[in-house]
Structures are given as structure tokens and as C-alpha cells.
Amino acid sequence: MAFGPFLFLALLEGTVMAAVLALTAIGLSLVFGVMRVVNVAHGEFFMLGAVTAWFVTHYLPFPPAIGWLAALLIAPLVVGAIAWLADVFVLKRLKYDPEATIVATIGLLYILQQTALTFYGPDARPVEPPFNLRLQFPWFGYSGYKLFVVLAAGLILLGVWAFMTRTKAGLVMRATQVDMETARAFGINVDRVYAGTFALGAALAAAAAVLIVPIQQAHYLMGHDPLLLSFIVVIIGGLGSLRGTLVAALIIGLSDGVISMFFSPTLAKIIATLLVALVLVFRPQGLFGAKT
Amino acid sequence: MAALMEAKGLTRHFGGLRAVDGVDFRLQQGEIHALIGPNGAGKTTFVSLLSGRIPVQSGTITLADEDITRLPAHARVKKGIAYTFQITSVYPRLTVFDNVALAAQSAGALGLEAQVAAALAQVNLAGFGGELAGNLSYGHQRLLEVAMGLALKPRILILDEPTQGLAAGEIEGFKTLVRSLVPATTVLLIEHNMDVVMDLATQITVLNFGKVLATGAPDAIRSNPEVQNAYLGGGDDAEG
């Protein structure tokens, strides 16, 4: 294959990756922005989303398309509920102390991951895509479902944006983000906002996982990479900035796709992790955030 | 006489607020120099510039003719400028001994135990060494703060509202203590209690809106009409 088509393929793969990454990272970013909590267990919510999708499609007697749709509804709800409980029983009791919550979410990471190992097992299992469509380009064929993933992720992100800017709940969340004390003084139930934000962040990760699971199998250790990449995206985009997160997801997703195609994926990750460390040291507001 | 410490054109603005605005200031060896002015006059910001807690925007600071404007705070402490905090800032979870020892060992002298004992005795806290600093009464914590300043063996001791929260008897003891420090140590004092100021100070500088309104001996300051107008007779919380 010539260089041009090869690059085109890399960009396609990168776009799919960027879309899923944006969805995952926006959840992490939302949680950090509103609650100032660095959620190390975010990748496990992603994994739980994929695993739940497998359970749903495997045990419900629906055809693949309906089963997958059911998973897209059920997995975020289940994972969001788990996150809600984690917030109420753990994070809230720590009074959201930044360092203590990191330690606690590390604990949560192991608990969720090992629970999945117990009930789901160590095997990677596939979920059937809702439809099989192959798009034929002049140089290669490409999965139509992958492009559908990009579309779906975009729609969900649009939904998140509308929720944050157009609904009362979104307004309340943004008010809490700006000033928690004042929000409380105005009668906002901050506890519920926090629990809801944590659940929403987890649900977005789960939704991203349901999108990706027909392409990539469900496995109890699959949360590691999305966690690392979301961290990278959120930090480079500027902690807590949703717009920055989107831009960074696009850049990291595309460049990761391209670099991984032409060089080693490991090298791409080394560069990305070092970049994150250096950004935090020298430009803590993120590459795209404005200095305040 | 050459000043021990001198500031020229010292400026620090916070956004639109001119907290310190072109202040010239001289501190002579061995004096007790009081810094007074209404709330928000820029006193704490000014001494924070001197001690290096806040970086200077423009102007210069010299200590015994050496330019220290760009020196970080900890290096200024090593050069002999000690700052005691306005809001008591001891280490509550460490013992009184450890609190003072941290200051004494920073000054680097030998015989840590003796140094600590001496500093505690100076502020009448002898025998409190084993207590957790957080368990002391507020007044005692203020004195501990002063003892930490003393244990640094400073050339200039900056005291930010040291008598706030002290009982009347403790204030008398404090005045005796400050008098005993000079002339070996030079004292720069921010103080709201006018009786303490008039009683102790050999020199007074009045700040208002970030600028020097007047500077001089206590009697001159007392009779300065501008000062009376802006501050002493202003009827605000000058006696607070």
C-alpha cells in the first residue's frame, strides 16, 4: 500500500480512537472540574461498561442490534449507580481531600478490577457489533461500525454539552464548580451534585466502552490504557477544562493513531507520558488552557 | 548614619489595588521602629516585601548596603531577617521544644538544648518544652512565635501585631522583652495598640493607602496634623 492510503488509514483509526477517548476523558475531566477529585478508578468504570455490555448482550435474548442498544442504555446506568455508591460511601466521607481521594480511588481500582476477575473471569470475550457493514475505499475496506462509533461518540458529547449548558442540572453543576461554598449558600444540595457528577463521569466512561467493545474485546484488565490516555488528555487539555479536553483528545487520538502505525505504540506512550509530566511541571494550566 | 536596612521606591500592586506604592523606608541599627496605619494601609504587604514572602514589583531593598531585592525568603532569613506571623503560625502537632529548635538549628549555633531553653525563658515559656504547641493557649502560642523569632538570632526582628490577643500582664512582659533586645537586635513592629507603640517605639512610620504619610519620633508623629487627620483622630479602629 502506498504512503497516502496508509496515512489515510492511520487517520481513520486515529479518529475512532480520538472519539472514544474524548468520551472517556470528558468524564474524568468533569469529575475533576466539579469535584476536584482525581479519579484513578476511571479506567475501571470503562472496563465495567464493557463487561456489563458483554453480560447484557450475552444473556438477553435479543438480536445483536437490539442487544447492543440495550447495553448502551444499561451499562452506563449500572456503572453510574456503582459510582454513586462509591461517592456516598467513600469519597464523601473523606470530605474530598485531594490526596486521600486519590489513595481511595486506587483502592477502588483494585476492588472493581478484582471483582470483575471473580465474576467475569480472566478471558477476553467479544461482543457482536450491532450491524456489519464494510465500506469499500479504493485501497482498502473499512468497518462501517467504526465510523458509526465516531458519529455516536459525537452525538453523546453533544448531549453532554447540551446538558451542561441548557438544563438546570447542568447549570447547578457549573455553579458548584465555580464556587462550592456559594452554591451551598444558595441552597444547592452539593452532596447530590457531587454524587451525580461522579456517576455521570463514570457513565460516560461506560458508554465509551460500550461503543468500543464490538471492536476490542471485554477483559478485566482493559481499564489501564483508557485511564492513562484520559489522564494524558485531561492534563494536556488543562485540568477541568472541557473544551481543552476535547481538543487534546483529538490531537492525542490522531497522533497516537499515526505514531502507532508508523512507529512503536510503546514509544508513542513513552512520549505521551513524559509530555504529561513536563506539562504539569512547566505549564500546569495545560497546553490549551489560558493562564489565570 | 548608614541604615541597616533600606527600601527605595518599593511597589506592589494587586490588580488595581496599590497595596504598597513607592515606599521609601530606612531602618537604623538598634531602633525599635513601629509601622502604623489604618487597616488596609499596606503594612503587612510592606513587611512581606521586606522579608521576601511576596516578590517585589519595583524598587530595591538593601541590607547593610547589600542588595537583597531578588533574594528568596529563606535566604533572607539566613541573612538575619526574621519574620513572626500575624496569624499565629506555630507547628501545632510538634512539641514546643521542636518548634523553637527548628528556629535555633536554622541559625546554626551549637548547643541546641541551651539555645532553646534560653529562647523559651526569654518569653516566660520555660517548662513548656514538652507540650504540643497546638495545646498551648492562644497567648502562649503568640509568645512561642516570638521565641521562634528570637531563636533565629536575627539582626532584624519583624513582629507583625505581636500583642494581639495578649492579656494586659502579658503585654507588660512583652514590652520589657522587646526593650531588652535592642540595640543588639533591631526591631520592626507592626502594631495596632497605640499605647504599646508610643511606649516602645523610638521611630514611627505611618502608612496610608500604600504610601508613607509621615515618619519620625513618636512625639512628632503624635503632633503631626496629617497623621491626626488620617488616622489618630479618624475615629476608626485605630485603637483596635
Add this chain to the structure above:
Amino acid sequence: MSLSAKPLALHLGLIAVLFAAQFMLPSYHATNVSRIMVLSVFAMGYNIAFGYTGLLSLGHALFFAAGMYGMGLPIWTLGWAPVPALIAGLVAGGALAGLVGLLALRTAGVSFMIVTLMFAQAGYLTLLYLNTHTGGDEGFVVDSAARMIAGFDLSTDTPRYMAALILFAIAMLICLWLVRSPFGRVMVAMRENEERSRMLGYNPFRVKLTALVISGLYAGMAGAAYGMLFGYVGATFATIQYSILPMLYVLLGGAGTVIGPFLGALLMFYLIDIASGYTTAYLFVVGAALVVLVLFAPKGILGTIRERGLKWLP
């Protein structure tokens, strides 16, 4: 006088008990305790940074692995003798901690945690990436000829136990001395209130960097000893899990106590060991322990005991 005699007696007593234990423990448990002693040295180093200086690092696996590879690679590729190799491991741990510290200590709190995490992750990936030089995922076995020191074969039970005990004893006594020294006081002051300490004339960056390098030396030495005593060097030891474990040991035993890391390592090691007999998901206990500790006993076992009465506990 009694104030400093009691702690010394306690720590020497622990060393004596561990010395006696090797004659009573069956081989399986003796090997476990050897591992625990070496891992305690790692945790002691972590404690110097986290427990005493307040630097919550998520990247100490990097320094442990630096020690392990710093020891193992010269033996593997250059045929070094064991003693210089161990020293190389020690130095590698300290040097890498210094390097990371120079950058990471420009941040604090959550950022510091993430920066150290990212550096450690980059280090782990680098080990994988350079697999032709490092053995990659599979790692390599340390040549048994290079595990002989002064005629003692460190791959056999008794010399291995004694070597681990000597290392543990030296590390603990140095730690005890350090935290009771003037510098130890400054480390604690930095943890308690950095701004106040600055106004007492201490350069926060320099104090924290020094503490981190000491911490890295401990981690490096522990990594080197672990590779030497148990004969294997591998990238697993550079994973995030090996940054979490010392944190867990310290949290469990009691941050800011000298014996805490050992106590935590001992309990956690056996907890994991027992759990792994029942389920493959034995790491569940790691997660559960972290959550329970941070919720209900943030001071750990010895920290709580110290608060409730034994004030002299260092």
C-alpha cells in the same frame, strides 16, 4: 535519657527477634520474611518521603526498578561482581530520584502525585521498549555465580536471610538516626507547614529534594537486594503496583513511624499470601485495605498507638 533509650531498645529488640526467627521458621516462611525485610527497606524509603516529609509519590516503583536493573544489568551484560553491582543499584535509585525530584518538586500535592506516576510509567514503558537490552517483559535471571558474596551463596536460605536481616537492620537504624537528627526535624517541619519552614530559613526545594534522594537510595538498595537475593530482574517490578505497595505498607503500619513500614509489609504480605490461597482475585485485599485505611485509620496501626499513649514511639 530514658526517652532515647526506649526506642533504641525497641528497635534492637526487633532485630534480635528477627535474628532468632530464622531458627524457628520453616523454610517457606523464612523466605517470606526475607522478602518482607527487603520490601520493608523499600517501604522505609517511601516513608522518609511520604511519612516524614509529606511527599506523596506514586512513582517509587521507578526507583526500586532502577536499583534492581542498576544491579542486574551490569552483571548480565558486563559480568560485574556482586558488590559493585549492588552499589550501582543503590546509586541508580538515588540518582533517578534526584532527577525526578528536580522536575517533580516544582509541583506539589495532586500534581506531584501525577508527575511521579507519569515518570514511573515512562520508565516502565522504556524497559519494555528497550527489550533487547533489558529483557523486556520477561526480564532475566541473575547469574548464580554473581550471587556469591565473601563465600556465602545468597541463593541459599540461611545466607539470604542473614543478608536481608543485615540490610534491614542497617536501614532501620539509619532511619531511626535520621528522623531523630536535626534534619529529620526539618523534614517533619516541611510536611507540617512548608511556608512557615521557609520563614525559618529552610529552602523547601532543597530539603524535599534531599529527602527524596535519601528515599530513592533506600528504594534503589531494596531493589538491588531483591534482585540479588531472589535471582530475578523483571519489568513487573516497575509497574504501578510496586509504587502502590510501599504506600500501602506505610499507610497500614503507620506513616511517620520507623517500624511502621515493616509492620505494614509483614501484615500485608501475609494477607495477600493467604488470600491468594483462596482466590485468583487476591489483589482485592490490596484495594479493600487501601479504602478501609484511608477511611477509618489514616494514621495506621503504630500512628494510632502513638496517639493513644506511646508518645515516645519514633
